[in-house]
Amino acid sequence: MLISHLKCIYQILLHKWFVIRIGRKLKIPWWNLIIHDLSKFLPSEFPHLARKFFGDNDDKEGFNSYYLLHTHRNKHHPAYWVDKNGEALMVPTVIAKEMLIDWVSATMIYSKIKIDYDNWEWFNKAFPEMNLHPVTRKRIISALKYLTNRK
Numbered sequence: 001m002l003i004s005h006l007k008c009i010y011q012i013l014l015h016k017w018f019v020i021r022i023g024r025k026l027k028i029p030w031w032n033l034i035i036h037d038l039s040k041f042l043p044s045e046f047p048h049l050a051r052k053f054f055g056d057n058d059d060k061e062g063f064n065s066y067y068l069l070h071t072h073r074n075k076h077h078p079a080y081w082v083d084k085n086g087e088a089l090m091v092p093t094v095i096a097k098e099m100l101i102d103w104v105s106a107t108m109i110y111s112k113i114k115i116d117y118d119n120w121e122w123f124n125k126a127f128p129e130m131n132l133h134p135v136t137r138k139r140i141i142s143a144l145k146y147l148t149n150r151k
Contacts, residue, residue, distance in 0.1 A: 004054035012040050018105035026097045039073045076102045088133040096139035117148040
């Protein structure tokens with residue numbers, strides 16, 4: 001159990017490192033980058049995350065509860081911005097940028113690849129299916145273009 005927890009802590013911190021590194025390129029305020037995904041260290045989230053990815057993965061219901069809780073605690077998840085009728089709300093520019101860098105960092109860590117922003121397979125497949133406000137989509141695309149041009 002200790003090893004799975006240490007691995008999980010390392011992965012969360014690595015994710016945060018990429019979020020900070022890429023977030024600075026997009027001029028996201030330091031505070032947003034520092035608090036990004038801190039809820040993953042809470043007792044209501046951390047054990048489920050550690051068990052799912054580094055443990056015995058035996059608690060599917062617990063992980064689903066964790067994920068719902070996590071996405072509704074953190075503004076950088078699209079689900080946070082969906083109202084009770086399923087309508088997507090407009091996301092502030094800084095949060096839209098944070099959504100993008102969250103996806104970039106997660107892709108780099110979980111897929112162990114360097115992102116080719118021009119041909120990002122995960123993004124090209126997932127983004128069209130996301131429930132996002134049209135203005136939010138434009139903000140994310142604009143931030144992605146900015147990163148693409150900074151290569």
